[in-house]
Amino acid sequence: MKPETLNFYDKVYAVAKLIPYGRVTSYGAIAKYLGAARSARIVGYAMNGSHGKDVPAHRVVNRKGLLTGKHHFDGTNLMQQLLESEGIEVIENQIQNLKSVYWDPSEEL
DNA sequence: TTCCTGACTCTGA
DNA sequence: ATCAGAGCCAGGA
Numbered sequence: 680m681k682p683e684t685l686n687f688y689d690k691v692y693a694v695a696k697l698i699p700y701g702r703v704t705s706y707g708a709i710a711k712y713l714g715a716a717r718s719a720r721i722v723g724y725a726m727n728g729s730h731g732k733d734v735p736a737h738r739v740v741n742r743k744g745l746l747t748g749k750h751h752f753d754g755t756n757l758m759q760q761l762l763e764s765e766g767i768e769v770i771e772n773q774i775q776n777l778k779s780v781y782w783d784p785s786e787e788l
Numbered sequence: 789t790t791c792c793t794g795a796c797t798c799t800g801a
Numbered sequence: 802a803t804c805a806g807a808g809c810c811a812g813g814a
Contacts, residue, residue, distance in 0.1 A: 706797090707797060
């Protein structure tokens with residue numbers, strides 16, 4: 680396998696690992712940071728392989744702050760619990776005060 | 789090689 | 802303001 684091919688996933692994982700504690704980001708933000716603003720779905724798709732890795736996928740949500748990927752987690756509210764455990768208020772799969780906990784790699788990095 | 793699916797996002801009504 | 806539809810890229814069969 681070519682390193683370039685894996686580079687995309689590797690970058691996604693790398694950025695996800697860079698997400699600070701108590702902060703969340705969106706797929707589009709990561710995609711944009713990687714130079715593929717239109718590949719937001721690919722970022723989420725890449726997260727499918729993040730299981731078993733050190734990638735805090737629970738800190739990655741969609742642009743609306745909705746936990747769309749929580750269904751892919753082991754439990755049903757596991758993702759929400761993880762976020763709440765970090766001080767992030769989540770109600771009905773919706774992150775509250777998203778603006779305050781939002782973390783943009785393009786701006787922070 | 790082609791077709792299908794998907795943890796998204798944007799634009800239009 | 803909210804709701805619905807189309808577009809986009811990458812990976813797997």
